[in-house]
Amino acid sequence: MNIYDIAKLAGVSYATVSRVINNKDDVKQETRERVQKILDEQGYLPNSFARGLSMSGMKLIGILLIDVRNLHHSNTAFHIETEFSKFGYTSFIAGCGLDNTKQEEYLRVMASRNVDGLVLIGSRFQNEETRKNIKKYFSGKPVVIANGYLDLPNVCGIVDEERKAVAGVVDLLVSRGHRNIAFINDYVTFSAQEKEAGFMEGIGRNNILYNENNIRHIKTDIDVSVIESEKLFSLNREITAAIYSEDIMAVGGVKACARLDLKIPADISIIGFNNSIYSEVSTPRITTIDNKRYDLGAKCTDALYAMLKGKKVEPVVKIVPELIHKETTDLLK
Amino acid sequence: MNIYDIAKLAGVSYATVSRVINNKDDVKQETRERVQKILDEQGYLPNSFARGLSMSGMKLIGILLIDVRNLHHSNTAFHIETEFSKFGYTSFIAGCGLDNTKQEEYLRVMASRNVDGLVLIGSRFQNEETRKNIKKYFSGKPVVIANGYLDLPNVCGIVDEERKAVAGVVDLLVSRGHRNIAFINDYVTFSAQEKEAGFMEGIGRNNILYNENNIRHIKTDIDVSVIESEKLFSLNREITAAIYSEDIMAVGGVKACARLDLKIPADISIIGFNNSIYSEVSTPRITTIDNKRYDLGAKCTDALYAMLKGKKVEPVVKIVPELIHKETTDLLK
């Protein structure tokens, strides 16, 4: 059922039908009603491809995320999708995995679908490869990176100040008497490296003991974290606080303490990262650094929408994380 | 940069360029190479809209989910997306929320984008409204519902036998001596109602005490569950086991026990549903009914792919859940 069929049924030319569909005002009221009626009766649907072909902007945005199983990433993606749908945009969400070849492939797909703008979610997009691909496929079109940044004129990065946040937490711990602090990190992503830099910064500026054994690089996995935390805490009984680069890893810390019969927070304080549902699910609930992912989604939307409207935006938008005190620390006094 | 420009640069007709792009074999090797070189140099990208217009199937599938924040749903969606991308399909993922109007709207969008097939994720799609909309916009096109079913010739439902599963767990509990079992449910979705029916079935066929106060309908929320579980367990001290319709609610049960100083599983057994990450994050880890969501995604993919290929598939595919014994029960003996 296309525009021609409708035109035939209504006894008008297909141009007129097109006008009715697009709400152009140069159609006689009577004709409009007659055509509209037939449109409704027939359950007519415009063909997006034909539309996309003849129109310039199809009000389409592309959202690309790396790790599909990352709750924050997919939530951010859906949040952006929801917001943009309010502006009449439809979104094209895809997960491209870690593979660089796949990544280029998806960027191509997005570009060939003529998306009007692009959102990349995850700090892993902050790399030279991606920079090149954006230049190749998206020069001129607005691109927003959630939790990352690339120095390109059409790119806006929304970044969490995670480095500062971790350093601040170290400050706080030290001010409450902690002298032996562990840091458990996955280390792979840019974001993870930032967090570690923050930890080092905190250790350095507070002149407390730097013990390289207190830093562990492990996979982002509960079981691995349980094992490694248990080793860490039993090897170094002096540790009174542990910061984890992800809540899910901190969960492993909590379980390790249960096994070692260490009381939380009396014997040891545990701090996670993300203020995720995991920090709530854990018993005790985990004190965590809130990097305000919801804010991230909102800020991405704002930035992209502004760029789409041709407005200039700050190339880097910062989000300031905040420590949320729950049951695995006792730092409020 | 379109096919014409490339043709001009290569000194061939655009039909030849099209052939090269589509890897047709009736092109001289030499010509192919020359054209390909120019294609690469110019960073040519085919226009999907034009393609979609002239080709029948654009290898596009639509994935619609209701609750975007539901981890299982989004995971299933992405899993399907990943699988289909291996077959050369791209997916169009969207979350339509609970609103029925929105739902129709999204179904329209999907239809007008000429998706070749549709996946609906969530038991909430099992309703008359959706049935009508599918009939209206997708008659003839393959549709798969994850965890739901609608009686339509082009629809295939993948359903978890949750009812049976819960009844089976009641059997097991009774056989281990439990006589006073609670059931905490959200009751809104079809899936939730199925679970409750299963509970009633189990209670009925085992001739144990039916106590209507042992069934609670609450929101799917940790804090609500903590409060309600605490009330429930302190009001009725005889309860020795509680089944929750979602792991996230079972987490509340675990926390309530901690507050009431009830030992798990010595004093009370807790059983969740989904075998989700929450059951792992919780301390102790929660015994849970695995409804095999990963399987769900895989089965959806299989069914849709088969239908897309014109094969007949069973209108209802069943998935048999399984109880995963963890730390909140002691039923293995």
Place this chain on the structure above:
DNA sequence: CTGTTAGCGCTTTCAA
């Protein structure tokens, strides 16, 4: 092996 031609369904001038 390659070029010509005719659409795919729609929007948008340009005339009438």
Place this chain on the structure above:
DNA sequence: TTGAAAGCGCTAACAG
């Protein structure tokens, strides 16, 4: 206010 015609970029059938 309406209709006719061109064209968006591509694929595919048909000639050569």
